[in-house]
Amino acid sequence: MNSSDVTVQELDIDDLTVRSEILALRDVGVFAAKPHLENRFTEQDLTAKHFGVRLDSSLVACARIDFFSTIADCFYAKQISSLDFRELHTPYASLGRLVVHPKCRRRGFGRLLDLHRIEFAMSRGVSTVLGVVAASYRRDILVSYGFQVLGVCMPCRSGTLDLDDDPIVLAKSFASVC
Numbered sequence: 001m002n003s004s005d006v007t008v009q010e011l012d013i014d015d016l017t018v019r020s021e022i023l024a025l026r027d028v029g030v031f032a033a034k035p036h037l038e039n040r041f042t043e044q045d046l047t048a049k050h051f052g053v054r055l056d057s058s059l060v061a062c063a064r065i066d067f068f069s070t071i072a073d074c075f076y077a078k079q080i081s082s083l084d085f086r087e088l089h090t091p092y093a094s095l096g097r098l099v100v101h102p103k104c105r106r107r108g109f110g111r112l113l114d115l116h117r118i119e120f121a122m123s124r125g126v127s128t129v130l131g132v133v134a135a136s137y138r139r140d141i142l143v144s145y146g147f148q149v150l151g152v153c154m155p156c157r158s159g160t161l162d163l164d165d166d167p168i169v170l171a172k173s174f175a176s177v178c
């Protein structure tokens, strides 16, 4: 089954069963390769919107989107303080924590969740969507959605966040400066 046969659902983060499903998916999809990091829910997880894809009721892909009014409110503001946001309108959203089960990759679920989150941000009146990526193919995908490269983000290794060297920050703008 591929992405044209499934729908994206909003995940209720207040539901403890859903939280366990998300953590289990992150475990197998991300943290298995990064055993030095703690897989737990963060403050950002609790305030973000989460979306997922289920196959036969099992969660096989999920992602979140964070919302903030100004760059200073962004939870990784320190890491991007050297970048120039003057051309970009507030409010902002940031794509985060995309993970697809290793057995379900390359079927378009990642793309489906990306596009769903971007549309959701637009529907919520967001003017700029940010993305931080480490892999060049993720950068290329975001560029194909209309994102522009803003620059390099300072690496951050703390808690559950582990950005590789030179992660790239991209932005997609829905509004232009008058």
Ligand SMILES: CC(C)(COP(=O)(O)OP(=O)(O)OC[C@H]1O[C@@H](n2cnc3c(N)ncnc32)[C@H](O)[C@@H]1OP(=O)(O)O)[C@@H](O)C(=O)NCCC(=O)NCCS
Binding pocket: 029, 030, 097, 098, 099, 100, 101, 104, 105, 106, 107, 108, 109, 110, 111, 112, 132, 133, 134, 137, 138, 141
């Ligand atoms: C990154 C990830 C979410 C991609 O999910 P996915 O469902 O396999 O992605 P899609 O099938 O939607 O792929 C869309 C496009 O991304 C590119 N792509 C995806 N995985 C790729 C890989 N491993 N290498 C190169 N390009 C890749 C391809 O261009 C692909 O299109 P194609 O299959 O038509 O060639 C998944 O590999 C994953 O969970 N990785 C671990 C967590 C992670 O890195 N998250 C992203 C943080 S920014």
